[in-house]
Amino acid sequence: MIMTNSSQVSYFTLAAYSDIGLFKYFIFMIVMLLYILIVCANLLLIVIICMNRSLHEPMYIFLCSLFVNELYGSTGLFPMLLVQILSDIHIISAPFCYVQIFCLYTYVNVQFYSLAVMSYDRYLAICYPLQYNTRMTSNKVAVLIALSWFFPLLAIVVMISLNTSLQLCGHIINRLYCDNYSIVKLACYDNTVNNVYGLIYTFTVLFGLTVLILYTYIRILRVCFSGSKQTRQKAVSTCTPHLASLLNFSCGCFLEIVQSRLNMSNAPVILRIFLSLYFLICQPLYNPLLYGLNLTKIHIICKNILFGEM
Template sequence: MINSTHVSFFTLAAYFDTGTLRLFYFMMVMSLYIAIVIVNVFLIAVICMNRSLHEPMYLFLCSLFVNELYGSTGVFPFLLVQILSDVHTVSAPLCFLQIFCVHTYGAIEYLNLAIMSYDRYLAICFPLQYNTHMTSNKIATLIALTWLYPLLACIFIIYLNSHSELCGNIIYKVYCDSHSVVKLACSDTRLVNTYGLIASFGTIFGAFIFIIYTYMRIFKVCFSGSKQTRQKAVSTCTPHLASLLNFSVGASFELIQSRFNMNSLPNMMRIFLSLYWLTCQPLFSPVMYGLKMSKIRVIGKSLMSNVGF
């Protein structure tokens, strides 16, 4: 048995020789990362610099965009280095750091989407009591819990993984994740598997069930309400539902690949499905909200015109 404290590096075996296409893949990933950074930073600046957008919905959106930057930064620079590298290895500390970033990003994303659905639920179902329910203290508390709970939960996962006894150091992916490290363990993994299942249910599945509940209530009010109520619900809920669906599909791809043997799929397809939720969501969400929410779109255009674009 090899104790994980003696494993100095992990080998990422999912990479393949890209030959003359290496530079093309590098430029493609680099362009995607630059686009993600520009779009998310721009929308964060739009929300922060305009007091008219200092409302609960936009503050939750700002938290979502910050998480998009955080998650993509935890993956893209690493991918760029690996694409240009001939030896696809990663040091053990950096691997565990990436596990922390990837898992906290996913949990924070779902919790952000959950509190945004709660905000829409209050605004549509209880419009007269909305300001009473959604106070500044409550907003700060919800955002703080959205970030602190996943960060604290993932610290314990990293602790369990880093103290497991490992029988190898080969990870069949293009980045590090907790389940891949657990599969290398020689020791009893019941504790880390049980904790991981509980933590996942408490964040991803718990948030998803809560979102379904809030939208059932929203749809009930819309069907029985006025045309104006339905229009308000459609305009504010469409980008949220689209973002939720996109992220859920990507996370499902990753979950299926982690739990089942997908060797029948081409290697390039497995890599794409594995990276979808980490690469497409950080660009999809800000573009969707920027295009669909008129207030952000108008202020964004005004800001661009003021700086000469």
């Protein structure tokens, strides 16, 4: 029910589903298959890293945290998405909408923090190989992982708190799922505080983490060009998957910004669905395949488990 004084909205309508029509069963099967693949692939690598002592190294522990985050983000999206695809009434309660925003935005932020931490780890391993074990201790690994989860959770809690205090003059969201920008656009009055907070957080965090990532890879490239062939091979084998993951994630975030900021009502339905789901599907599916195929230790263990090779 929507209050007549527009002070409170108890549900939202996800209008993007209205154009799906007979495509819904096909889309449901595709999304269900992708969700199963994401869960199986990430869960497999989490179990492999946890159960094999040879993988209890900082790089693989950071990867494990990354895979846990991808399971978390996928679970925040797919179950409700599958229900909405088959449903004839595409509404979502306000509390559940805010929970979904919390899950998806923390997933995105933890992902970026984790990629920044992983770039710092590769920087120490390649630029300071003799001091790596003393610089990247188990305590430091635990602190970095804790911070990469704590700061995004705290930031998104503040963002959700600001959103729930807004007076909304509508309930229609032209997306497949709830997102922060769509809620803010429904505000009845000036939402400057929300916009300023979003801009400050985005600039400080994204700019700071981007500078850290660029700095680490500039230093890594300098070592590669001036180092031995063995050093270059080590850098390529360990940094290529991380760079590919970072580029894929950045591309997905860019497509998400395009989708949320521009009027896509005249675009084909399939294109809008692709833009909405790219970074929420491709990153959790791409990373396990990327690291599973490119990192030798994980690749060998996966082959042994899946094909029984010794």
